[in-house]
Amino acid sequence: MDEMTAVRDLRAEAPAAERADLVAGRELLLREAAGRTRTRRLRSDWRLVAAGTAAVITAVAVIGTQVADRGPEGAQPGAGTGYNLELGSAKDLLNDAADAIAAGPAVTARDGQWIYVKSVETNVTDDEPDPQTSEDWMAYADPKMEGRRAGDDHSPREEYAFLKSLPDDPAKVRAKARAFFYATDPSETRTQHEYRALVAVLSRAYAYDPAGLAKVYRALATIPGVQVAEVQDDAGRSAYALYLKSVSNTSRDEVLLDPDTWLYAGYRSVERSGRNEEWGKGDVVISTARLAVAVVDRKGEKP
Known part of the structure; x- marks a missing residue:
């Protein structure tokens, strides 16, 4: 029995969340991750959904070919379970x-210049x-x-400068990330805040210095409870799903990494x-x- 199953069994008597509660919670999560007030119900901010990668920027046509056989616009028809292989701690990865x-x-x-996503x-x-x-x-x-x-939203230029400024010490990187994406929910723990801030940096790294971005990954590796699973994304591709262990019995929020480039791939x-x-x-x-x-x-303009 894995740890997530044990948690679910432990909370088996807990009442199921009502739809309205789930919607409100998801709206809060996405608003905090995107760092701005949202107007569309449950629609992920596009700046959270996509991050810049050298591989994609230099080979957009290749990616288009890779997803072309996976349904209209490269998407699978509807959400489902897909496959899910729990891999445990994400530290080594x-x-x-x-x-x-x-x-x-x-x-x-x-x-x-502009960032196309x-x-x-x-x-x-x-x-x-x-x-x-x-x-x-996005400009x-x-x-x-x-x-x-x-607020704590940032232009791609400001985020690039943030990455260039990062120190080597993972603890100091975590502190700078907390300040960059500051807390607005008083119930958020320091661990939750640091995890949210660091994955937000990953998701918005449209332009980046590789040494600085690598420091974000190393800082994320030091946060206790970060787990990883192998899953399938909305375009039918394999991905690594990062998530923070939680006792929540309603949902699990995952940040996806491309297994080839290791860069942000979705949510x-x-x-x-x-x-x-x-x-x-x-x-x-x-x-x-x-x-x-x-x-x-x-x-x-399109690439």
Whole structure:
């Protein structure tokens, strides 16, 4: 019996969450992770859904080919259980990822350029639960998103500067991440805050210095309770799912890493209790996958 099963059995008498409670909780999670007020119910912020990678920026066409046979726009038709292989502690995997990232190329952009992101999301709580593909553009340098003008949201340029500024000590990296994505929920523990902040940095690393990004992975590896599973993302691809061990009996929120590049690949929310009337235990309630990211010269330009 794995640890998650033991926790579920221990909490077997706990009442199942009502739909309204789940919706409210998911909205809070996504709003905090995205770092801004949300207006669309349960729709993941596109800046959380996709992060820049050297492999994708230089080979968008290759990724398009890889997902072309997996249904319309590279998405699987609807959310489901997929496969899930629990691998235990993520410490070794994250340190391996850090080594690979540090040895790789930098991803850079300049003022006046834009970040292009293509992603797919399936949300079974939505009025349109089929996979929805979106394309978005974000200004690399946006003064309105810098210097705390947008709370703890940041422009890609500001996040690049943050990564360049990181020290070697993982404890100091965790402290800087806490300040960069500060706490707004008084019930959030320090461990939860550090985990949330560090995975937010990973998800928004559209342009990055490899040494700085590697330090984020090494800091994440020092947080107690970070686990990993091998899963399938919303585009039908294998992924590593990171999550923080919790006694919650309603859902498990996962951050996905690409097993080839080790970079951010998406997000999933998985039903844990099996007592919801609308979806079963192990069902993926919300799933997002990054299909492509690129630096372009103009808003609306595609790679």
